[in-house]
Amino acid sequence: MTDVDDTLTNVLRRRIIDGEFAPGTRLSEISLAEKLGVSRNTLREAFRVLSEQGLVEHVPNRGVSVASPTVADVVDIYRARRYVEPAALAAGSPLHPAVSAMRAAVEQGETSLEARDWRTLGTANMAFHDAIVALADSPRLERLFRDIAAELRLAFLEIDNPEALHAPFVTRNRALLETFLEQGGPAAATELQDYLVLSERTVLGAFTRLRH
Amino acid sequence: MTDVDDTLTNVLRRRIIDGEFAPGTRLSEISLAEKLGVSRNTLREAFRVLSEQGLVEHVPNRGVSVASPTVADVVDIYRARRYVEPAALAAGSPLHPAVSAMRAAVEQGETSLEARDWRTLGTANMAFHDAIVALADSPRLERLFRDIAAELRLAFLEIDNPEALHAPFVTRNRALLETFLEQGGPAAATELQDYLVLSERTVLGAFTRLRH
DNA sequence: TGGCACAAGTTGTTCAACAATAATAGCGGC
DNA sequence: GCCGCTATTATTGTTGAACAACTTGTGCCA
Numbered sequence: 001m002t003d004v005d006d007t008l009t010n011v012l013r014r015r016i017i018d019g020e021f022a023p024g025t026r027l028s029e030i031s032l033a034e035k036l037g038v039s040r041n042t043l044r045e046a047f048r049v050l051s052e053q054g055l056v057e058h059v060p061n062r063g064v065s066v067a068s069p070t071v072a073d074v075v076d077i078y079r080a081r082r083y084v085e086p087a088a089l090a091a092g093s094p095l096h097p098a099v100s101a102m103r104a105a106v107e108q109g110e111t112s113l114e115a116r117d118w119r120t121l122g123t124a125n126m127a128f129h130d131a132i133v134a135l136a137d138s139p140r141l142e143r144l145f146r147d148i149a150a151e152l153r154l155a156f157l158e159i160d161n162p163e164a165l166h167a168p169f170v171t172r173n174r175a176l177l178e179t180f181l182e183q184g185g186p187a188a189a190t191e192l193q194d195y196l197v198l199s200e201r202t203v204l205g206a207f208t209r210l211r212h
Numbered sequence: 213m214t215d216v217d218d219t220l221t222n223v224l225r226r227r228i229i230d231g232e233f234a235p236g237t238r239l240s241e242i243s244l245a246e247k248l249g250v251s252r253n254t255l256r257e258a259f260r261v262l263s264e265q266g267l268v269e270h271v272p273n274r275g276v277s278v279a280s281p282t283v284a285d286v287v288d289i290y291r292a293r294r295y296v297e298p299a300a301l302a303a304g305s306p307l308h309p310a311v312s313a314m315r316a317a318v319e320q321g322e323t324s325l326e327a328r329d330w331r332t333l334g335t336a337n338m339a340f341h342d343a344i345v346a347l348a349d350s351p352r353l354e355r356l357f358r359d360i361a362a363e364l365r366l367a368f369l370e371i372d373n374p375e376a377l378h379a380p381f382v383t384r385n386r387a388l389l390e391t392f393l394e395q396g397g398p399a400a401a402t403e404l405q406d407y408l409v410l411s412e413r414t415v416l417g418a419f420t421r422l423r424h
Numbered sequence: 425t426g427g428c429a430c431a432a433g434t435t436g437t438t439c440a441a442c443a444a445t446a447a448t449a450g451c452g453g454c
Numbered sequence: 455g456c457c458g459c460t461a462t463t464a465t466t467g468t469t470g471a472a473c474a475a476c477t478t479g480t481g482c483c484a
Contacts, residue, residue, distance in 0.1 A: 028465075028466095029465075029466070030464095030465075030466095038437080038438085039437060039438045039439070040438090040439090040466095041253050041437070041438075041439090042436080042437060042438080044257060044466095044467090045256060045257055045260050048257050048258075048260040048261050048264075049260050049261065049263075049264045051261075052260075052261045052264040052265065053264065054352075060445090060466085060467085061444075061445045061446065061465080061466055061467075062445085062446070062447095062465085062466075063465070063466060076350050076351055076352055077352065079348070079349075079350050079352075079353075080350055080352045080353055083295065083296060083299050083300075083348070083350075083353065084295060084296075087295050087299070088295075136291070136295070137291075138288050138291050138292055138295075139288055140266075140288055140289065140291075140292045140356070140359075140360060141291075141292055141295065144352070144356050147352075148352060240434075240435095241434075241435070242433095242434075242435095250468080250469085251468060251469045251470070252435095252469090252470090253468070253469075253470090254467080254468060254469080256435095256436090272435085272436085272476090273434080273435055273436075273475075273476050273477070274434085274435075274476090274477070275434070275435060425484105426483105426484090427482105427483090427484090428481100428482085428483085428484100429480105429481095429482085429483100430479105430480085430481085430482095431478100431479085431480075431481100432477100432478085432479080432480095433476105433477085433478080433479095434475100434476085434477075434478095435474105435475080435476075435477090436473100436474080436475070436476090437472100437473090437474080437475095438471105438472085438473085438474100439470105439471090439472080439473105440469105440470095440471090440472105441468100441469085441470090442467100442468085442469085443466105443467080443468080443469100444465105444466085444467070444468095445464105445465085445466075445467090446463100446464085446465075446466090447462105447463080447464075447465090448461100448462080448463070448464085449460100449461085449462070449463085450459105450460085450461080450462090451458105451459085451460080451461095452457105452458095452459085452460100453456105453457090453458090453459100454455105454456085454457080454458100
């Protein structure tokens with residue numbers, strides 16, 4: 001759970017996701033390398049993989065900036081989620097190890113909701129869906145979801161109403177987990193479809209309202 | 213269609229997929245940089261993105277080698293394909309621009325089969341599935357498939373019987389396209405499910421026979 | 425044979441430099 | 455004042471060299 005991979009790439013990754021650099025911010029090679037205490041070359045190597053992961057946008061001769069997801073990006077992210085998550089849930093076994101991760105995420109979400117700790121709540125919600133994807137036992141699909149989730153968090157960062165964004169889904173996560181355990185994967189999958197449609201609508205609403 | 217992006221990354225990518233470096237080959241930074249006429253630093257940057265795409269394997273302090281897919285990798289690749297491709301086909305519209313790409317790929321495949329040009333045939337078959345994924349209009353799913361397809365080609369490279377690998381699917385592609393156009397997406401999707409199961413079995417058979 | 429120190433080679437990282445490109449400022453003309 | 459052009463400045467792209475850190479292979483010695 002705790003990711004203590006201290007490679008430069010992961011450090012940058014975490015800092016970006018944590019909102020240290022706002023989406024759209026230009027990341028100057030010289031100043032950032034200096035601030036991180038590494039050389040330009042190693043920083044550039046890290047930039048290449050972050051760019052490949054979609055966290056950072058690279059324009060030739062103009063450097064990299066923190067990705068700033070557009071409405072089209074959000075739509076595409078949810079499209080990909082609808083392809084992967086419900087199918088993983090439908091075929092998943094209630095005995096799969098990832099189920100305990102789902103349960104842990106639900107409980108963490110409930111705790112965070114009570115504490116009104118929106119950042120932790122957002123992380124917990126994401127962990128819940130990550131566990132759903134893990135049901136598929138597919139490293140490649142997990143990688144896709146990891147990248148997609150990171151991008152989505154960037155979109156979340158631009159919305160300054162985290163409560164509306166995350167709070168409504170705590171009870172839904174709990175309900176979805178129970179459906180999965182008591183009624184099986186296919187029933188949970190259809191419930192997740194609706195869930196994702198609602199989630200997309202929530203995000204897009206806040207998003208377009210923001211870009212007004 | 214013709215990819216003439218001459219970035220170092222793409223040059224390397226093409227050469228690896230074309231089998232210039234056999235899977236598992238160690239790619240020495242010094243000698244390869246010299247051979248390509250670039251510096252070690254820029255080569256390393258290219259390595260980072262190829263590694264992120266799964267085409268190349270990076271082990272700290274031991275450099276990179278051309279990825280050599282295992283049986284588990286092939287299984288996972290087909291699992292991911294079964295998640296994405298049938299769903300894209302099921303929801304796809306016969307009026308989508310990608311349909312013409314599907315048709316072109318089918319015809320190219322038939323031509324290559326007649327000419328017994330297995331390499332081109334393999335490319336055409338991949339283009340067919342690429343077009344299926346394109347039906348989904350999702351850049352992220354297309355990216356996933358692009359990476360997956362490249363990995364699969366590496367697996368193909370290790371199998372020295374390309375005819376058995378590619379030829380049987382020319383008529384199946386034609387049939388699948390007709391099912392899609394005449395009976396619609398969902399019917400084609402179930403046909404594609406069986407197709408992929410068969411394809412996986414073909415590859416895995418040749419693969420395990422190879423590793424004996 | 426088995427273990428150990430040493431040597432050779434490779435990768436990881438840094439630094440300094442310069443070319444190529446993009447952004448900025450200033451200037452002249454209208 | 456404002457527009458368009460040129461010159462300056464800043465940033466990225468790439469190179470080459472250097473050295474530390476790590477792996478691997480070799481030969482020595484017990």
